[in-house]
Amino acid sequence: MKFYFTALAFFCLLFANAQSVASPSGKINVDFTLNIEGTPIYTVSYKNKPVITQSKLGIELKEQGALTSGFKILSTTTRMVNKSWKPVLGQTATITNHFNELLVALQQQESGIKINLVFRVFDEGVGFRYEFPKQDKLDYFVISAENTEFNLAGDHKTFWIPGDFDSQEYVYNETRLSEIDNDKLNLNNGISVKSIGGRYVVQSPLMMKSNEGLYINIFEAAVVNYPVMHLDVNTKNFNLTSRLVPNAIGDMAYLQAPCTTPWRTVMVSDDARDIVAQKMVLNLNEPSKIEDTSWIKPMKYVGVWWEMHVSKSTWDYSGTQDAAQKVTDKPRPHGATTENVKRYIDFASKHGFDGVLVEGWNVGWEDWFGHWKEDVFDFVTPYPDFDIKEISDYAKRQGVKMIMHNETSGSVANYERRLDRAMETMVQYGYPAVKTGYVGKIIPRGEFHDGQAMVNHFNYVPQRAAEYKIMVNSHESSRPTGVQRTWPNYIAAEAARGNEFNGWSSGNPPAHETILPFTRLLGGPMDYTPGIFEIKMNVYDPEKTEQVHTTLAKQLALYVTIYSPLQMAADLPENYEKYPDAFQFIKDVGIDWDDTKVLEAEPGDYITIARKEKGSPNWFLGAITDENARNTTIRLDFLEPGKKYKAIIYKDGKGADWQKDPINYAIETKTVTASSKIKLKMAPGGGAAISFMPVTNN
Structure with missing residues (x-):
């Protein structure tokens, strides 16, 4: 009882x-x-x-x-x-x-x-x-x-x-x-x-x-x-x-x-x-704390960056460090020179890009990596061969914006002391955005990238930057958790294994980009730096065995499957000039969207996404697969009924393969409607990208 x-x-x-x-x-x-x-x-x-x-x-x-x-x-x-509510930048208008x-x-x-x-x-x-x-x-x-x-x-x-x-x-x-x-x-x-x-x-x-x-x-x-x-x-x-x-x-x-x-x-x-x-x-995040958001704009950019990762040039002025910041016995030219930057500005202007990023422009790159050194960069002093005023004036004449780079070397204490001077320099020379970096162990010593103090820092920088009307793209930061709703000038972040690892390490396997939409991208836009056309690194050095684990067509598709309102055409200008017909998709593709449709998805295997460009009738589609070839049929019922569209299909060529024949691609053009279907055949490690533009009646 x-x-x-x-x-x-x-x-x-x-x-x-x-x-x-x-x-x-x-x-x-x-x-x-x-x-x-x-x-x-x-x-x-x-x-x-x-x-x-x-x-x-x-x-x-x-x-x-x-x-x-x-x-x-x-x-x-x-x-x-x-x-x-309406995001300032986003994957949907509402x-x-x-x-x-x-x-x-x-x-x-x-x-x-x-x-x-x-x-x-x-x-x-x-x-x-x-x-x-x-x-x-x-x-x-x-x-x-x-x-x-x-x-x-x-x-x-x-x-x-x-x-x-x-x-x-x-x-x-x-x-x-x-x-x-x-x-x-x-x-x-x-x-x-x-x-x-x-x-x-x-x-x-x-x-x-x-x-x-x-x-x-x-x-x-x-x-x-x-x-x-x-x-x-x-x-x-x-x-x-x-x-x-x-x-x-x-x-x-x-x-x-x-x-x-x-x-x-x-x-x-x-x-x-x-x-x-x-x-x-x-x-689950708070609404925007920035009242006037008119200055927050999506950007498509190129930059002095990939050439350092493939060891064509260096970040440091002396030219003695390789892509892993190790001293090399093969000195190379400094990348961030006035002459070289002007070449990128010309390329950006010619092809309609919004901005140019330059890394390695400022004093301090020779003596920082691995030393846990506090005062490395002052974020305002350029190398002797980088004329910041001349470059800024030249970019303005060409209608191109410059994107600042502030590598902190993990010395957050040093960066916070100098942050206002760094941003005043950006305002002085007309830089609307900054890419921050946090490579190395954190200073104050003993702190981790993911600890409370660093989370506060990563949230503080866009707040401070908003006072200067500067957008922020962080690399090596803690991963985003939706904070771009509250601070929409926090336009992008890396915070995952990006495309750069393909240039000098074991790289990213073909399945990697099919998993990111289910993991890292749930928290916010990612600066993955897609668009590599020269897939194998032996193009730059016959002894190199590294490569991007992808086909060229898949690199195009990533502009749609990996969301970011800040998208880089990451390869070298001369490599895009080799393949101008494929490069056209990067020039055309939107980066800010009114609508997004996830058409197919399976983590680790494949994903297909279609997006409608903001303020435009154009749609773009990206489809990628893992190491396995894949055939699929896509219904186009996301298109506006009653309209005809010109579909330009960038696809893997016959026999394409991410290992054996990665640059093999084909381009097909056809007229489609919302009732049409498109069959896609993706190579191992491959993909497809499609632009849909309404056919106008003359």
Whole structure:
């Protein structure tokens, strides 16, 4: 009898504490409760299938103790939001923000500390976060750990990279969750600084596919004043636990109530296209804080950059360092000379490009890499052979904008001291955008790229730049989590393994670009630097064996499949002049969009995307595949009914192959309508790019 009443009391307690909230369509459901210990527990299901089984929530404070159990529910509130907003730059002209929200106000009975758990359930997935309201029991505090769990329902196929606190520039591994093991990886991969958090630590976004065909992604949104979340993996029971990146003395985050953590996100669908097309990450960020955004413009650019990666020239004035910043016995010319830059400006002007990037223009490149040196660059002093005023004046006469490059060498303290002077220089010479770089170990010493201090820096730079009306493109930064909604001048970032690795390392396998839309690109636009036409590096040096793991047609398709309003035609001008008919697609393709349709998608295998150019009737399509050849038929029902379009199809030629014959391409032109279909045959490592332009009646 005693057992009966104890069990009855237990179930009554669970029932009293249980709360549910569903997505607008009802497909996704979140259940919340407190267990018998007063620990917050949540589950996520999709069409009544378990996605996240019973998982604990909680945070540990350094001084006040663990906020993981002993809670009671003070109140619950729900609301529904359904409204739309217009991004300054984006993949669609309008974004709908539609969710149902559950807020659970909790109080830990022993400490008296209050904390809110907020769940927002979209048709794309779930976002939830911890909120610390203003209260007497908590003011300043330090996070020592976050114990957010994601208990998965099975041993899913997973696309993962190591949980490195300093770099995301890895090739993705495709294994079961149970097979994740950083100790089994070959880490001779061209990454200069590695700080892997443990044998079973992985990064988010973590893309998975269940045996039942569910596509599941674990990520985060609106990472502000908080470290990046990595994930500890229990390979035996498929449990993931949040792993925050520490600062130099081992603390995770310094906060003051009232405050919030970033959103933890769980995206789920039985259609892979929904993961790629999601807008949930953007919607979980705050609206733009820039009132006048008229100066924020998309840019297509060329630059003095790839020639250094292929060792045709150097960043340093002395010409003694190779692409890996190592001293070489084969001196080469300095790339950023006034004469050479003018050549790029002429090319940009001739072909209608908006800008020219120049790396290696400023004093300091000879003595920085690998030395953990603090004062390397001052960001204002050019080398003797780079006349910044003459180049700026020449670019203005040619109708071309210059893009600044500020490599910090990881010395963030030095960059922040000099940031205003650097931006004043950009304004003085008319530079509308800056590419920042963070190669090397961070200064202040002991900090990681993904720690709270660096997250704050990466968010601070675009905020400061906005005061000067300058756009920011960060490289080697923490990966974006939708912050471009709040600071739309944060126009792009790298934060993944980019095209540059193909020039001097083991490179990126053909599947790499089919995974990025399911991982890195969920957080924001990526400056991947596509458009390499001379695929094999032995063009520059007969002894080189490196190559881009792609066909030329696939390089064209990347302009559509990898979203960025800042797109580089990364190859050398002379290489584009060899293939002018293929180069035409890069000149034509849009970079800012009114509409986007994900037509086909399977992570690690293929993706096909069509986009409508902003303010234009033109559509562009990109289709890519992995190392396997692929045939597909594409319906063109995204085109406007009743109109005829001229379709120019840039495709792999007969016998093309990313290894054996990568530059083999063909171009076909035909007239199509919304009722037409196009058959595409992609080579191994290949792709196809198509422009659709309305046929005008004369």
